[in-house]
Ligand SMILES: [Zn+2]
C-alpha cells in the first residue's frame with residue numbers, strides 16, 4: 001500500500017510503497033477516505049518536532065475500518081471512523097483528573113510501525129501516518145462517527161476543528177459579546193474564527209500576513225480582516241475602544257506571533273496559544289508588563305478536548321447544519337498531489353487541502 005513518506009529532515013516528500021503489519025490484539029486497519037494536510041505535518045518535515053525518519057506523514061483523517069485484530073470491542077469492519085492522534089490511556093493521573101489531552105502516555109511525535117519497501121523500519125506521525133491508503137492503529141485511536149457524515153468533514157474534525165472549536169469553547173470559554181483576535185489563518189485559525197463567531201463574539205478580528213486570506217476569514221465568520229503588519233496593535237485598539245481584545249488566539253506557533261497576540265489583548269485579557277512552535281523559539285515578556293498587563297497566557301493542547309466525548313458532538317453539529325466546515329476546505333488532491341499541498345501550506349496559501357487517496 002502507498003503512503004506519503006519523508007526520509008530525513010527537509011527531504012522531498014515521496015509517495016512510497018510501504019508494508020504495515022496485520023492488526024494485532026486491540027488494533028484495527030482503516031482504509032483512508034479523506035486526510036487533511038496540517039501545519040504540524042510540516043513541522044515533522046522541517047524537523048521542528050524532531051520525529052524519527054523515515055516517516056509516514058499525516059494525522060488528520062477519516063475512513064472505514066476494514067479489519068480488526070483480536071479483542072477489539074470499539075468497532076467492527078465497515079464502521080466509519082475519525083482518527084485520533086492523541087488517544088488517552090484512561091489510567092494516568094491526568095486522565096483520572098479529567099484532562100485526557102495531557103495524558104502522560106502522549107507526546108511522542110512519531111511511533112515505529114511497519115517497513116519501507118526495502119525492509120527498513122518505518123515510523124508513523126503521531127501514531128497514525130494517515131496520508132496513506134491505509135493505517136493500522138490501536139482501537140482507542142479511532143472514534144466511530146455516523147456513516148451519513150461526509151468523509152471530508154469527518155477528517156477535519158480530527159485535528160483542525162477539534163483543536164479550533166475546543167480552544168474557543170473549552171480552553172478560553174469565549175462568552176457572547178466578548179472581543180476576539182485570531183492570529184494566523186490556516187485550517188486551525190479559521191476554525192477558531194468560526195467557533196468564536198458561533199460563540200457570539202463581536203468583533204472577531206482575523207489577522208494574517210497574507211492579504212489573500214481576507215476572503216477566507218470573512219467566509220469563516222470574521223467581522224474584520226487585519227493585516228499582520230506594524231500597524232496591527234493600533235488597528236486592534238481602534239476596533240475595541242482603545243483597549244485591545246478580551247481574547248487573543250495565536251494559531252501559528254511562533255514566538256513573534258505569540259508576542260503579537262499578547263500585545264493585541266486588553267489589560268486583564270486572555271492569550272491562548274494554539275500553535276505548536278519550536279523549543280528554542282523564545283517569547284520576550286518583561287517582568288513589568290506581565291504584572292501591569294494582568295493578562296493570562298496559556299496554551300490549548302488539542303482544544304482541551306476529550307475526543308471520545310467531544311468529537312461525536314461535533315459530528316452531530318455538522319449533520320444538523322450548525323457547524324459548516326466548507327470555508328475550511330480550499331483544495332482537494334490525491335496522494336500524488338500531496339507534496340504540492342505541503343508547498344502551498346509552507347507559502348501560507350489557502351486553508352485546508354484534503355487528500356482523497
Ligand atoms: Zn494537525
Ligand SMILES: [Zn+2]
Pocket residue numbers: 088089090091092093094095100102103104105
Ligand atoms: Zn492517560
